[in-house]
Amino acid sequence: MAEAIRIDTAAIIDAQDWSGLYVLEKYNSANTDIPLLPILTKNPKKQNEYFILQPFSSEAIGSIHTLEQLDHFSPGDIVYIDGHHGKIRGILNAKANANTLLVTEQCDNFCKFCSQPPKTKNDVELYEKAALSILNYGRNDLTGISGGEPTLNKNAFRTFLQTLNSFNNTTPLHILTNGRGFSEKKFCTDVTETLGERFCLWGIPIYGYESQIHNYLVDADNAFIETVSGIRNLLGSGQAIEIRIVPVRDNLKSLPLIIDFIQSNLNQVTYVSIMNMEPKGLARKNFNSLFVPQHDQNSALLEAIEIAETHSLKIRLFNYALCQIDAYLHKYACKSISDWKNYYTDECNACTKKTECGGMFTSADGRFLEKPRAFI
Amino acid sequence: MTLEATFNLPFLFRRIPKTNLTITTGYNGAFCLLEEESNIEDLIRNNHERLPKEKISELEAKSLVSTQSEYALKASLHASSLATQIYRSLAKPSLFMIVPTLRCDHDCRYCQVSRAPINAEGKDLSAKNIDNALNLIESTSDEELKIEFQGGEPLLNFKFIKEFISKAKVKLKEKNVSYVICTTLTNLTNEIADFIKDENIQISASIDGDANTHKYNRPSKYYDSYDLLQDKRRLLSEKNLDSHTSYIATVTRPSLGNAQELAEFFFSLSIDSIFIRPLTPLGFASSTVRAIGYTADEYMDFYKQFLKEIIRINIQGTRFVDEMALIHLNRIFRPGSTQYVDMKSPAGLVLGGLIINYDGKVFGSDESRMLWEMTHSKELIIGDITLSSDLDFTNLTKTLKDSFLFALPGCSECAYQPYCGADPIHHLATQGDPIGNKSDSFFCNFQTLMYDMIFTMWHNSNDARKVFRTWLKL
Amino acid sequence: MMTSPLKLKKNKYSEHLIRKSLYWLSKDCAWKFDENDTYWLISFNSEVDNCEQQLHKLLNDNILREELDKQTNQVRYDIILSALKKVQSDS
Numbered sequence A: 001m002a003e004a005i006r007i008d009t010a011a012i013i014d015a016q017d018w019s020g021l022y023v024l025e026k027y028n029s030a031n032t033d034i035p036l037l038p039i040l041t042k043n044p045k046k047q048n049e050y051f052i053l054q055p056f057s058s059e060a061i062g063s064i065h066t067l068e069q070l071d072h073f074s075p076g077d078i079v080y081i082d083g084h085h086g087k088i089r090g091i092l093n094a095k096a097n098a099n100t101l102l103v104t105e106q107c108d109n110f111c112k113f114c115s116q117p118p119k120t121k122n123d124v125e126l127y128e129k130a131a132l133s134i135l136n137y138g139r140n141d142l143t144g145i146s147g148g149e150p151t152l153n154k155n156a157f158r159t160f161l162q163t164l165n166s167f168n169n170t171t172p173l174h175i176l177t178n179g180r181g182f183s184e185k186k187f188c189t190d191v192t193e194t195l196g197e198r199f200c201l202w203g204i205p206i207y208g209y210e211s212q213i214h215n216y217l218v219d220a221d222n223a224f225i226e227t228v229s230g231i232r233n234l235l236g237s238g239q240a241i242e243i244r245i246v247p248v249r250d251n252l253k254s255l256p257l258i259i260d261f262i263q264s265n266l267n268q269v270t271y272v273s274i275m276n277m278e279p280k281g282l283a284r285k286n287f288n289s290l291f292v293p294q295h296d297q298n299s300a301l302l303e304a305i306e307i308a309e310t311h312s313l314k315i316r317l318f319n320y321a322l323c324q325i326d327a328y329l330h331k332y333a334c335k336s337i338s339d340w341k342n343y344y345t346d347e348c349n350a351c352t353k354k355t356e357c358g359g360m361f362t363s364a365d366g367r368f369l370e371k372p373r374a375f376i
Numbered sequence B: 001m002t003l004e005a006t007f008n009l010p011f012l013f014r015r016i017p018k019t020n021l022t023i024t025t026g027y028n029g030a031f032c033l034l035e036e037e038s039n040i041e042d043l044i045r046n047n048h049e050r051l052p053k054e055k056i057s058e059l060e061a062k063s064l065v066s067t068q069s070e071y072a073l074k075a076s077l078h079a080s081s082l083a084t085q086i087y088r089s090l091a092k093p094s095l096f097m098i099v100p101t102l103r104c105d106h107d108c109r110y111c112q113v114s115r116a117p118i119n120a121e122g123k124d125l126s127a128k129n130i131d132n133a134l135n136l137i138e139s140t141s142d143e144e145l146k147i148e149f150q151g152g153e154p155l156l157n158f159k160f161i162k163e164f165i166s167k168a169k170v171k172l173k174e175k176n177v178s179y180v181i182c183t184t185l186t187n188l189t190n191e192i193a194d195f196i197k198d199e200n201i202q203i204s205a206s207i208d209g210d211a212n213t214h215k216y217n218r219p220s221k222y223y224d225s226y227d228l229l230q231d232k233r234r235l236l237s238e239k240n241l242d243s244h245t246s247y248i249a250t251v252t253r254p255s256l257g258n259a260q261e262l263a264e265f266f267f268s269l270s271i272d273s274i275f276i277r278p279l280t281p282l283g284f285a286s287s288t289v290r291a292i293g294y295t296a297d298e299y300m301d302f303y304k305q306f307l308k309e310i311i312r313i314n315i316q317g318t319r320f321v322d323e324m325a326l327i328h329l330n331r332i333f334r335p336g337s338t339q340y341v342d343m344k345s346p347a348g349l350v351l352g353g354l355i356i357n358y359d360g361k362v363f364g365s366d367e368s369r370m371l372w373e374m375t376h377s378k379e380l381i382i383g384d385i386t387l388s389s390d391l392d393f394t395n396l397t398k399t400l401k402d403s404f405l406f407a408l409p410g411c412s413e414c415a416y417q418p419y420c421g422a423d424p425i426h427h428l429a430t431q432g433d434p435i436g437n438k439s440d441s442f443f444c445n446f447q448t449l450m451y452d453m454i455f456t457m458w459h460n461s462n463d464a465r466k467v468f469r470t471w472l473k474l
Numbered sequence C: 001m002m003t004s005p006l007k008l009k010k011n012k013y014s015e016h017l018i019r020k021s022l023y024w025l026s027k028d029c030a031w032k033f034d035e036n037d038t039y040w041l042i043s044f045n046s047e048v049d050n051c052e053q054q055l056h057k058l059l060n061d062n063i064l065r066e067e068l069d070k071q072t073n074q075v076r077y078d079i080i081l082s083a084l085k086k087v088q089s090d091s
Helices: A125-137 A154-166 A185-195 A211-218 A223-236 A255-265 A294-310 A327-332 A346-350 B039-044 B053-061 B071-089 B127-140 B154-171 B190-198 B211-217 B225-238 B259-268 B286-292 B296-315 B323-333 B366-375 B394-401 B424-431 B442-460 B462-472 C015-023 C051-090
Strands: A009-013 A020-024 A039-042 A049-053 A060-066 A078-082 A087-092 A099-102 A143-146 A173-176 A200-205 A240-245 A271-275 A315-318 B006-008 B011-015 B022-026 B031-034 B065-067 B095-098 B144-149 B176-183 B202-206 B245-250 B273-277 B353-356 B361-363 B381-384 C006-009 C032-035 C039-043
Touching: A020 A125, A078 A125, A087 A099, A087 A125, A099 A125, A125 A154, A154 A185, A185 A223, A200 A223, A211 A223, A223 A240, A223 B071, A240 A255, A255 A271, A255 A294, A255 B053, A255 B071, A271 A294, A294 A315, A294 A327, A294 B462, A315 A327, B006 B053, B006 C051, B011 C051, B022 B039, B031 B039, B031 B053, B031 B442, B039 C051, B053 B065, B065 B071, B071 C051, B127 B154, B127 B353, B144 B154, B154 B176, B154 B190, B190 B225, B202 B225, B211 B225, B245 B259, B259 B273, B259 B296, B273 B296, B273 B323, B296 B323, B296 B442, B296 B462, B323 B442, B323 B462, B353 B366, B361 B366, B442 B462, C006 C051, C015 C032, C015 C039, C015 C051
Parallel strands: A020 A039, A099 A143, A143 A173, A173 A200, A200 A240, A240 A271, A271 A315, B095 B144, B095 B353, B144 B176, B176 B202, B202 B245, B245 B273
Antiparallel strands: A009 A060, A009 A087, A020 A078, A039 A049, A049 A060, A078 A087, B006 B065, B011 B022, B022 B031, B353 B361, B361 B381, C006 C039, C032 C039
16 A cells, blocks of 8 residues: 555554544534533653543543654544554544544445445444544534435434434535435435435435346446435435446446436536546455446546537546646546545656545555556 | 336327427436337337337336336326426516607517507606516515616616616615617717626617618618617727626518528627517518518528527637527427516416516516507506506416416427426407417427428437537526 | 328227327328218329328328327326426425
């Protein structure tokens, strides 16, 4: 793994008794009605020592020691102490270019390129942790909710939203889901009602213009029909949708047809994001059968973008390096990779477009890296 | 590409004359062009394997055919798209036309308004009606609206416009209002130009062609209408109002043989776009029709040449938009984006825009107003601002009900249904009933030929497609 | 002057189909529509060419439309009804 441009972890010791969520230094908001997390605060007298305080108390109930500086964190950030592994990890960070909370690792799809392969163990406590994190963070930045499949446990998902509502939280959410749960109209109306005025963008993947390819790539029967029904229901309830497409060997040629499918049937979606595959997890395992080099995607991307432009469908390219794609596509390419898994090679330092370019995934190293060519 | 058998969803089709193309359109508004004459029979008779593989995939992606398992889903997607289409067309009025005066300084040959001489009395809308007008507009409109001053020649009652806008700034301050003045420009003064600039008003001016053409179509008793128009255009330039001005050209019979010259003329004016339109012989004497009128076929022969020339100009490097073509392109590719009221299903009769006449009477469309001038048929009136700011739609509900396109004879099986719009007043005026015999209707013929041409060019000409795409991109 | 009537079998073409096709026939053809027990009888203005040809094209396409309608009529009805219901419930 290459080294990311922003590290979101740090090594710590003496933390075995202190695993859990903390607010760093101080709460961002003055709202004390929420269930408050304990505070982690620097000992001004001893470098690399942090005291653990209960809310409203100035007496330390314990302390931990860091082996590295925590410069990449800011006061008010939510952090997680993993005492068992001796690590402190950023959960919600002001310096991050994006913040996403994991609410479950369970999933009813099994995408062949999944960067975070599903697990079956019961992890329902993650919903509560996510709610606590959002409430204590107290900033109104767009926050990602991801999994696994966040809506798989419908009750836990609804409860998560209701918990936020009960403390008058209005944090806007970007929820990544396969949408299948929303094929049930009642679940759709319930969730829409619970969301109320809260802004929510649903990021939902479609990998084909019909069942065969899509169901093959997500390895689940009936997935396409359920996902598209879910999108239709959400659109009908006035929800904002981002359709995500990952081009791989099996569906690259169909990319223009997928855009045609979206503009013909679902053209009220807010965005379409075409996302270059991240070579991590199952994608790394199945790399040889899935991978298409970025420059080989150009003609399909150009055709897809042309259709999108004609029908005024807003389209974005994620995870593409500017040196790998056609110049016409540059205006659609976004700096989309989360900073904690983002890097630039040495070759990139000489590149005139480095600041506009999204760079690479840290997992795109060694044989998984497509060699960049600097613009001079 | 699926290996499963595919089944037809309901769709409409039309063989485009003089081509091998057949267009199929779905209730979701998607279209697919079949390239061989036998394709449509193979498609309908379920011999799908005889069509090219890519065509079946395209038909599948656009939900015109489906596998068994996806059939119900695709039908529901059509329903959702159709619901959105209907919902959009039922939106509150967004266009309000006001006629400050019937007086005019021109005698345009195709004028459908019974205009009055410049010194006539009793042909002006009094400023004391402004409050009622604003109340009506405020309560009927959506958040965004356009107010268009027409005539006669609206600048002859500039006082009204000035007072109206000043009061509207208060009464309509919660709304997003844009103003347009449709004018011959010949009465433009420095004062008016400054006002237009300060209030950020748009101008829609008519220029039909070079001096001969323009003066033949749009003569004035008082001056050389072409020379004065060009003088006023210079004034607009001096005041930096060129970007506020767009141009309309109306075509009469004598121009039909001059498509290329006309296109080059408009291009020579260094304007961004031209909206060229045919005239409909509504209320003309038969001698007039003979002199200036034409059939839809005759017009389209002209227009095809005109558009080809415009496309050539664009290919050579200058962006110059044909607004009539763009309206149709928007109907196809950007449903919900266009406010041109004649083309909505249900008809833009009441729902697209209202017009307040110089005498205070309120109508549901410009053609209603003209028809009333001709027939004085009371059902066409939906309000009177000299009396109140109320509207009464009862008479119009029936006309409206009759204009849902998917139910109308002649329209219900037309492949262009998702894009076109019934025009009941046109049919009422030219054939005596709101539904009309479409095969005989200029409006229907014109729209059909327009869409035939646009789809044929889209499919057959790389240049046309390239230029259309740049126009569609905002 | 009218042409001698074109005979179309009643058991092959419904009256509705004939009338729909005549609706779009060029006005110059000035068609006359009559019938006997077995046939529909249609005559045209003999001074205009290819009226019969035009009519056959229209008939053929309308037959195709009838066939498509047989396959999809219920779905078409459901789509329109569902759309109108949705609009009603949203407003």
